[in-house]
Amino acid sequence: MHPVMLLPDHADTSELRKALWRHRIGHRITDEADGQLLWIADPRQHDELTSLVERWKQGEPLELQHSAKRSRNMTSSLTSLKQVPVTALMIAISVVVFALIGVFGDQLIVTLTIVPIGISGGELVFGQLSQTLSSGQVWRLLSPAFLHFGWMHLIFNLMWVWYFGRQIEALQGSRTMLLLLIVAGIGANIAQYLTGTVLFGGMSGVVYALLAHVWLMSRRVPRSGFFVPQMLVVFMLGWMVFTMTDMAGSVGFGNVANEAHLGGLLVGLITGWYYSSRRLKKH
DSSP states (O other), rough: OEEEEEOTTTOOHHHHHHHHHTTTEEEEEEETTTTTEEEEEEEGGHHHHHHHHHHHHTTTOOOOOOOHHHHHHHHHHHHHHHHHHHHHHHHHHHHHHHHHHHTTTHHHHHHHHSSSSEEEEEEEEOOOOHHHHTTTTTGGGGGGGOOOHHHHHHHHHHHHHHHHHHHHHEEEEEHHHHHHHHHHHHHHHHHTTTTTTSOOOOHHHHHHHHHHHHHHHHHGGGGOOOOHHHHHHHHHHHHHHHSSSSSHHTOOOSSHHHHHHHHHHHHHHHHHHHHHHHHHHHH
């Protein structure tokens, strides 16, 4: 978060806050000794924010006309997608794969698992990772990240990919985001495979990598623009620990790729430490 300006101490900022959220401007307002301090998440929206604040101070209406608002929202959405192409592509591929599984079923799933899966003598037979890679099927190191086995699994993961991914891509660029996807995806998949599990999938390992990366950047370089609510960090870490317990299985949350979560978290801590250290050295 970046400080922008002080607002009058006792001013009612409710309408201003609503307008800022309608314009998709991430912000917060904190009470300080000299007044209310307005912060912004993305410095590139500074001019738009100050324009709204000036209109608010002058008592001008902050509501957009319906047609203008709809046009602005469409333009804003397209602009947002153009600014975060890797994050948008991750989500699009995951949705397309999920839809195609409904058409091709197991035939597509076994094409994307970390090693080939077949049937011999009425039993499942799994290939070896070394043989799989030597045969040129290197995509299998990453492809399980795009496999989801239910709507809730898909929506939950992609919601966090969008939340964390667009921060990273907007503040550190598409190249860094792509590198994180590849390293975290492969790291999480290998961590899960080493436990002897083959039939797994999901973007959860990548999500935990993005969480750790954003959290470390926000903690070590507060002025970097990264932000994650502390309670969200507590919730997601608590959820990861919960799914490792026997209680998770008893309430229907069995077969969770816990090692993938841990592998992704470790990758995110490493990348977050590396990039935050580089930023600190520059200053």
